[in-house]
Amino acid sequence: MDTTSMQNPSAGLPAEGHLLIVGAGLAGYHVARGARLTGHVGPITVLGDELHPAYDRPALSKAFLSGAAAFEHLVLDDPENPLDVTWFGGAAAEHLSAFPLGVHTSDGRFHAADAVVVATGAQACRLPLSGGATFVLRNIDDAMALRSRVIENKRIAIVGGGFLALEAGATCVERGAAEVTVAAGEDYPGTARLGVPVGQAVRKLHERHGVSFAPASRADSVRDVPSGQELVLANGHRVEADIVICAIGATPATSWLRDGVLSLDPTSGAILCDDTGFTGMPGIWAAGDCAQWASQASGLRPVGHWQEAVEQAGILSASLTGTSPAPFQEPYFWSEQYEVKIQAAGRISHANEVRVVDGSIETDDLLLSYLRDGAEVGILGFNRLREVKRWRKQRQIRTADVLVA
Ligand SMILES: Cc1cc2nc3c(=O)[nH]c(=O)nc-3n(C[C@H](O)[C@H](O)[C@H](O)COP(=O)(O)OP(=O)(O)OC[C@H]3O[C@@H](n4cnc5c(N)ncnc54)[C@H](O)[C@@H]3O)c2cc1C
Structure with a gap:
């Protein structure tokens, strides 16, 4: 249509x-x-x-x-x-x-x-299950069910590599989980959508907090085993856990x-x-x-x-x-993982180049510029609240105007 x-x-x-x-x-x-x-x-x-x-x-x-x-x-x-x-x-x-x-x-x-x-x-999308129950995070009942579980000293498997999955992983670390393992479709989660530096920086951020990453693969199923649950990946890898959180979109x-x-x-x-x-x-x-x-x-x-x-x-x-709507702003989203606020603004999916402008993937202060044919179309920052705010303010114009320019 x-x-x-x-x-x-x-x-x-x-x-x-x-x-x-x-x-x-x-x-x-x-x-x-x-x-x-x-x-x-x-x-x-x-x-x-x-x-x-x-x-x-x-x-x-x-x-x-x-x-x-x-x-x-x-x-x-x-x-x-x-x-x-x-x-x-x-x-x-x-x-x-x-x-x-x-x-x-x-x-x-x-x-x-x-x-x-x-x-x-x-x-929330769910994994086809063969036995074990998993948690998802879409509504308040999902979150209450997970929040009421003891996380301290437990082994947590996170299925999915999106920001929601990684936020859940970070929160479990903060709640004292013994192990957090992320099973995602990419070795460096977020690379396909946001570029190599983001994937690397995000993985390093989580590894600094003790999170492990299973070899990249699609998750296949979850089953009950005597010691808890077992997440089975399509590449044959298995992750044992007490709690499995499924955040696959x-x-x-x-x-x-x-x-x-x-x-x-x-x-x-x-x-x-x-x-x-x-x-x-x-x-x-x-x-x-x-x-x-x-x-x-x-x-x-x-x-x-x-x-x-x-x-x-x-x-x-x-x-x-029948009143005049406010014009669209530049797209924007954010995520919070540990002490890091990640913010992205602009038409990042349109970029054909990503450049590190400042900071480093080893630290929590990365600033990236997204370009299309040399012209900046987006920005992403780790703890770069001021820069992202300034960029958004400067770009408060219609998306259509941006395209024409
Ligand atoms: C855990 C979580 C974390 C997030 N974090 C971020 C973030 O950090 N940054 C960011 O930019 N975005 C984030 N988002 C995304 C953002 O919250 C959503 O984009 C936003 O909630 C979408 O709003 P909505 O009204 O379309 O849907 P919802 O807020 O989901 O509301 C839809 C409502 O409709 C109800 N409903 C569904 N079917 C029916 C039916 N048949 N009859 C009656 N009611 C029905 C649902 O139960 C729900 O109450 C997050 C989302 C989740 C789930």
């Missing part, structure tokens, strides 16, 4: 119309907030399958998992000044109806709407939409949208990790990052209420 050329007949939801948001997460919360901030006075309903109030996820693999942050610190709504929104928790959306417009939920209700925003996020939570009302990406299952979040189906929009906006499909914008979900929510709610 060519989403770039779609007309948007739904722009300007009537100010008193009913806005129904499916998914009480980051994007869902910010769509509701944005709609109120841009003058929507009609009812707003948010449907969520979780029983908790909407919360922020990044701390689940960091401060919440380590015990430094409580759930109250993650809650998105301001208890002193709550949004004027009706929340329905504990019932999953099961069917999207285009005519009449609305959503059927698992508790048997039908929620009629004048506009529906799908913001159901993503769900997430897929859009769109299985409830597979009845054909919306166009889904055939590979990822993400909802295809234009760059306002409009799906092409009158009255239906989508944002956050469940969606693939046109600029993401073309590789201009990343998927699965916090800033992306918040920006999309702002643009979408402005489009719904």
Whole structure:
């Protein structure tokens, strides 16, 4: 489907119309907030399958998992000044109806709407198991289950080499794990996505904290053995552990939409949208990790990052209420591992060259520049908060303008 050329007949939801948001997460919360901030006075309903109030996820693999942050610190709504929104928790959306417009939920209700925003996020990928149970980290229940386990003096196997996996590994080290072994598809995790210096620096950072890396391979299965669990890799390597944490990515939570009302990406299952979040189906929009906006499909914008979900929510709610959306900022994401804050800004996936500008892969102060045909398109820093902040400030212009320049 060519989403770039779609007309948007739904722009300007009537100010008193009913806005129904499916998914009480980051994007869902910010769509509701944005709609109120841009003058929507009609009812707003948010449907969520979780029983908790909407919360922020990044701390689940960091401060919440380590015990430094409580759930109250993650809650998105301001208890002193709550949004004027009706929340329905504990019932999953099961069917999207285009005519009449609305959503059927698992508790048997039908929620009629004048506009529906799908913001159901993503769900954690899991390993095919043969026996053993593993932990994942996508929602607060996952994080609470892992947080309540004794980590001290235990052997931990981490499956996956993304930042979420490595954050979980770092948190386990900080909680006194006896051994942490990372089983990833790359010897130097992050190399394919962020370049050789990042892969090397990240591995060295973890090795300095005593983490081991299994020979690069796809993980095959986990099974119970007398001494605990055994993670079996496709290359035949085995890792024994007391706890296995599986962080091998997430897929859009769109299985409830597979009845054909919306166009889904055939590979990822993400909802295809234009760059306002409009799906092409009158009255239906989508944002956050469940969606693939046109600029993401073309590789201009990343998927699965916090800033992306918040920006999309702002643009979408402005489009719904007929106000001018703020322009896209440069893509941005961050990670925290031990005492190191890694931040990346810009169109890193477009770079064809990466240069070390300052610092070293041996220390925690690396600064990298990403270039495409000699022109800088992105920056990544280890504990380089000032430089990354300055770069982002200087580049607060539309992505489209950057491309033209
Ligand atoms: C552990 C963790 C750490 C992260 N750390 C970082 C980080 O350091 N930096 C960064 O940039 N990004 C990070 N992210 C990514 C960021 O948090 C996500 O991109 C963001 O949460 C996406 O928001 P969302 O609203 O699309 O999805 P979510 O926040 O996942 O919200 C979706 C909501 O919809 C609900 N839902 C799903 N299906 C249904 C249904 N059928 N009916 C009703 N409700 C449904 C879900 O239960 C969930 O409550 C992290 C993510 C995780 C999981």
